[in-house]
Amino acid sequence: MTETVTVLGGTGSLGFGLALRLGRAGYAVCLGSRDAERGAEAATRAGALVDGATYTGGSHADAVAAADRLVVLTVPYASQVSTLAPLKGRWRTGQVVLDATVPLATVAGGRPTQLVQPWLGSAAAQARAAIDPEIDVVSGLHTISAAALIELDEPLEQDTLICGDRREAKAVVAEVLSGIDGLRVVDAGRLEVSRLVEGITPLLIGINIRNKTHAGLRITRLPGRV
């Protein structure tokens, strides 16, 4: 049976682009939204773009229920906790949350090339605190641009750094994301390291603004890898 991966905030830029790539990789994708109808509409749009892929859409709660193992969170920093809070008690044992949130300073009227400092140290730590303790939280995708994801015929040719406290949970994330053409997953360490990784995004946004592109990140000379 085809595995279903859920994307909360799947109607947005990163979530929708990721859903397209995951559908292409052979996963069924459920797109979660604050509005079930908006989730369903996004699923229809995605289905029209990826031949043979299965997309469904619904409320965030429905989307969490639909996920076999992986739930990806792709909402703005300002709405991260308000998205997660109503989902308390709705997670299933064995599910893993992949949090892509970056605490960009735009949340407080700042620039996308600046970061705000979450009280708990990182957006990932904030997600950890808002999700049932038995559910694993991994962070990642911070440097993957939505604009690159939707160019479906271009392989990504970049890395994503993931952070998390349990190797088994990071293995689930790595297995699913590695299905995306040209995306390599690099384990950056424990969840506490996410505060450093989240900081790479505003740096990359500045580089991208100066070069008018959507560049990503590549870690070189890893043993046994390309």
Ligand SMILES: NC(=O)c1ccc[n+]([C@@H]2O[C@H](COP(=O)([O-])OP(=O)(O)OC[C@H]3O[C@@H](n4cnc5c(N)ncnc54)[C@H](OP(=O)(O)O)[C@@H]3O)[C@@H](O)[C@H]2O)c1
């Ligand atoms: N865009 C990128 O290239 C990129 C790259 C790496 C990481 N990220 C991170 O990924 C996350 C999502 O980024 P994005 O650009 O995809 O965001 P986005 O398009 O602005 O929003 C994603 C979805 O979140 C929901 N949302 C928006 N505003 C909300 C609010 N005030 N309250 C509750 N829900 C709200 C909306 O879904 P519904 O209205 O359907 O509920 C929206 O479609 C952010 O944390 C960002 O830092 C983005």
